[in-house]
Every structure is written in structure tokens, then in C-alpha cells.
Amino acid sequence: MVRVRVRQHVNPLSYAYQTPIVPPTWSQVYTNPAQPLHLDIGCAWGRFLLQMAAIEPDWNFLGIEIREPLVETALAQRDEEKLSNLHFIFCNINHTFAPLIESLPPGILHRVSIQFPDPWFKKRHQKRRVVQPELVENVAKYLVPGGMVFLQSDVHDVAIEMRDRFAEHSSFERQGGEDWLPENPMPVATEREQSTLDKDEPVYRVVFLKKGEIPG
Numbered sequence: 001m002v003r004v005r006v007r008q009h010v011n012p013l014s015y016a017y018q019t020p021i022v023p024p025t026w027s028q029v030y031t032n033p034a035q036p037l038h039l040d041i042g043c044a045w046g047r048f049l050l051q052m053a054a055i056e057p058d059w060n061f062l063g064i065e066i067r068e069p070l071v072e073t074a075l076a077q078r079d080e081e082k083l084s085n086l087h088f089i090f091c092n093i094n095h096t097f098a099p100l101i102e103s104l105p106p107g108i109l110h111r112v113s114i115q116f117p118d119p120w121f122k123k124r125h126q127k128r129r130v131v132q133p134e135l136v137e138n139v140a141k142y143l144v145p146g147g148m149v150f151l152q153s154d155v156h157d158v159a160i161e162m163r164d165r166f167a168e169h170s171s172f173e174r175q176g177g178e179d180w181l182p183e184n185p186m187p188v189a190t191e192r193e194q195s196t197l198d199k200d201e202p203v204y205r206v207v208f209l210k211k212g213e214i215p216g
């Protein structure tokens with residue numbers, strides 16, 4: 001895979017990232033647009049999804065990333081691997097969630113992952129964090145009953161903040177008790193997860209399911 005130099009962070013609150021995208025024509029993107037969708041928010045180079053899409057051909061995967069060069073690289077790799085159940089979109093998810101999901105067949109969003117989101121440590125920068133109350137509200141609105149939210153971070157405060165934002169919402173039920181999950185429920189580790197584990201550092205993980213009856 002060819003790697004280009006990219007900025008480490010972009011400010012999602014800056015003017016350049018406020019416009020919602022025009023969604024693609026999904027029948028030109030996925031072979032079967034009716035398959036359950038896994039949305040990965042902040043997918044970076046897309047390595048996690050490239051592996052997931054190969055392992056789970058009966059799912060569609062959508063990676064969202066605010067740094068455009070990473071999306072271009074991920075799409076090129078997707079094409080090289082001929083994965084017709086995988087797509088990546090360059091956008092700011094905080095301005096795109098509703099129009100994006102509404103452009104898909106209804107009842108399609110079954111899984112959302114947010115893995116190692118940018119921590120934005122300084123107090124005055126914390127509004128740049130991706131898990132804002134409006135995002136939680138949108139996940140609650142569009143995820144199917146029984147659908148899964150998987151969150152993980154190596155930064156304890158960030159993990160607590162995103163965990164609490166989902167826990168406080170009446171639509172979600174936390175899984176696995178009060179402790180952080182010891183294992184990743186997904187069969188693939190992200191790049192950030194792998195580098196954290198390689199350094200023997202902790203990863204804070206939590207899963208929520210959306211309450212309600214699962215459609216038969």
C-alpha cells in the first residue's frame with residue numbers, strides 16, 4: 001500500500017468540514033445494498049474494514065474519515081482487493097450522519113464502531129471530539145433494535161466520556177457488566193489498537209445494544 005504524507009489531525013469544527021456530503025448511489029457502491037451495514041467512524045486508512053469486509057461478505061461496511069488522502073488510499077486498496085461490500089467516504093460525520101443513513105435502505109444500520117477517536121486533550125478542544133450528544137442521538141435514531149455500538153480507546157478519560165454519553169441515553173443497554181471488556185468482540189484489531197497492545201498498554205472497551213424488539 002502506498003502511503004502519502006497527511007496531517008495528523010484536522011479540526012472538525014473548521015469551516016472546511018461543515019458541509020454535509022451528497023450521498024453516493026448505493027446500488028453503484030455495494031453489490032447488495034440491502035445487506036446489514038457496519039459503520040466505522042474515524043476509520044483512518046481503513047485497514048480494519050478492509051479485513052472485516054473480507055471476513056464477513058454478508059455485511060456491507062462503510063468507513064467514515066475526515067482526512068481525504070486516507071480515504072483515497074483506502075478506496076484504492078478496496079478496488080485492488082475487489083471488495084464489493086466496502087466503501088469509504090471523506091466527510092465529517094458530525095455533519096453527515098442523518099443525510100447519509102437516510103439515503104440508505106431503511107433499517108440497514110446494524111453496527112457502529114468508534115475506535116480510538118482523536119482525544120483532543122486540551123479542555124478548550126474537547127468540542128472537537130467525535131462522540132458529541134448529537135451523534136449519540138443519531139445512532140439511537142438510526143440503529144436497528146438489537147444493533148451494536150462498539151467503542152474503544154486507549155485514553156481513559158475519552159473512553160469514560162463516550163461510554164457515559166451512550167449509557168445516559170435511554171435507547172442503549174450496556175453489555176458485559178460494569179467493567180471494561182477484557183477482549184475485543186470484533187475479529188480484527190485496528191491499527192491503533194494493535195500498536196497500543198504491542199506497547200502493553202491498556203485498551204478500554206465497551207459494547208452497547210440498542211433496546212427494542214429485533215425485527216424477525
Ligand SMILES: C[S@@+](CC[C@H](N)C(=O)[O-])C[C@H]1O[C@@H](n2cnc3c(N)ncnc32)[C@H](O)[C@@H]1O
Nearest residue numbers: 012042044065066092093115116118190191192
Ligand atoms: C486516532 S485515529 C483512529 C483510527 C482507527 N479507528 C484506529 O483505531 O486505528 C481517529 C480517526 O478519526 C478521524 N476523525 C476525527 N474526527 C472525525 C470526524 N468528525 N469525522 C470523521 N472522521 C473523524 C481522524 O481523522 C482519525 O483518522
